[in-house]
Amino acid sequence: MDLIAAAPPEGPGAATAGDRKRDLTRTVDVAVVGIGYAGLPLAVAAAKAGHRTRGLDLSDFLVAQVNIGRPPVDTVTGAELDGVAGLLDATTDPAFLRDCSIIALCVPTPVDPHGMPDLEPLLAAARTVRHHLVPGQLVIVESTTYPGTTEGVVRDILEESGLVAGRDFGLAFSPERVDPGNTRYGFHNTPKVVGGLTAACSARAAEFYGKLTERVHVTRSPREAEAAKILENTYRQVNLALVNEFAQICHRLDVDVWDTIEAAATKPFGFTPFRPGAGVGGHCIPVDPLYLVHRATQAGVPFRMAEQAQRVNDSMPVWVASRARDLLERHGIAVRGARILLLGVTYKPDIADTRHSPAEPLAVELLGAGAEVSFHDPYVETYAVRGRPLTPVRDLRAGLAAADLTVIVQHHSVYQPELLAQTRLVLDPSGPATTKNGLQP
Template structure:
């Protein structure tokens, strides 16, 4: 394992002692929240030989894990089955007092106004506080703005009477799970760790060093928290750039895909990003808003992230307007038009629909009076603001019947020769074609 460390944080006046070292426990690792990020961590810990137990409020998630059936697509059945003797799950938090390491992997969403909702994380911290015992290491993996771990999480945990950095360890290590990525998994994706003290950072680095090939230690939890948001803001801003560029190219009759392919031949100074119907998932549409919120509180607006968010949020509306233009060009009014959406997940070849651009796109089309159906090999049912979209199983028949087909997500099954059967085709996340493959 490679460990790369920044200058270690200063220890508090009372130096960390052996009380921060782990004690003998009946469970090595507890993972609070066994969803998209928590379950991969639990499996990685068990794979490394740690006796691991997941804790979740969901009876369904717990039951699925205990019968060896992954409830999320960030873990395979084979991976879960391989650690069946070392990993189980429960809804009862009483076992937490017997763990050496407790990782908090609960969601950190935003409310409808884009304001961070830390309640799931704070609730998890309160649960841990009730069972906290000396010598434990608490690691926060949930994405949050800088200062959360050292601030409100630490405060909640210290209400137990134990002192962070002296009686128990405290660190932050952001999750870096990428659903559907077959090249990078938990074991070969570097782990970032920031500890409250040098002792805390060392313990966290030692733990993650057993799970992954490389650990990078930051100066404090704040830098680790900021690094996670920077990673996703980088993607958000570059996607906004290429999404807005795609709109300009359309207006100027420039093929944006051919342009990107040409620019990507430059071996330095350029990283290709590709436009789409919008930006979805659990990270890019949410994480930058945490720093936007915190920066605004500090009196330093994060203007680039705010503008990028607006551009990406506008893409489904723009795609809907393009759909209307394309239909009108062929003498078909949007009202009453039969529109088929292909792929309603937020990225190709996964079943995750969180923040998928398919929802606001479908809402725009429905609001214009179109009849909207969908096809997705990974999704059985899909609702848009309380309204169920009709699914189709016979893709060829649906392509033939639809006035317009929109490829929202390029799943592998949507082969070019199959899409050629559509009467009209719009591909905002790929080269656009209409009848018989003519450019849109």
């Protein structure tokens, strides 16, 4: 029998800081387990919709930052936290979970050093929820994972409570779609995908998200929702690999890859422009496809295109390092002892997230060749490569003037052309080509 439960109670809307004391006495309605890059935006959206929301995290730092109204991640602004001050707080104590109507799991799902899925953070979160699970609750998994996880190991753990999913409590999967630094699409105008264990589970999850976002799309089951998330990022992984490999061919054939992409992009149908760079980073593209590669291999159906795309993108920092060496040698500078400045060590422009940044493998190659590598990034104070700290450049103009070669890893907005004109040599694998000062695709 499908779960039948009341919809989450509606709140009065976003509260002001002056309402904090009064509103925080309300029973918590929504729990968000994991208040990092994906969990905190959900918590803010739920509170903004009027739900009394509490974040749960193992990190004392994250909890403290949220409670004083200071966003610990750049997917939420201080103004957004201030706007829900009366309806959102955080804790490291899971005891409150039994009082919640909805529990969302937003913990990381990384890969291990061998590229294998590491579900332990998600399973640990599920075990925490199991200890406090009560009838009538809806548990939603937002953590990216391979198809079958929600209906499989997560369900198994939760049902160790003695409660049955789909009858005593609801269970659904809804992948996070947070894009750090995207000012056009945020939580409210990015459609939500939902797949429930039963039709009633889907309906209840869709009702919840329908108050937070403009559109909700319901899939046949959690498996399709899980697969959709990985397909989205595999699509980007494959197309980035295509254009990255294409850039290498264009370089060898003396073809301007940027002019070529600009020309192809004039076609109004059948082509979406992707742009080459120093590599692919972040918490999604280098990781999520590996979850499906793993699951497909288990099923005896190798996901060859995703595997090859991973190899191409992983090779880009090595190729950029070889380009750097060639550029230096053409100007009579040996790479050993050369002063190389990396601009931007985050995985995308104008954010502070360094996870899986191509700057790390690029620096490893350059250091291994004997270069002296420093970095500048307006969003990153310190940066280490395999435990070895890189020298930070505080005075950008002086650093540019002193470097034998500057490599632009990420195009932060502060790196304007007039500033880069002070450099001796510039290698830009992620920007339009120009011949000035050796700037090349």
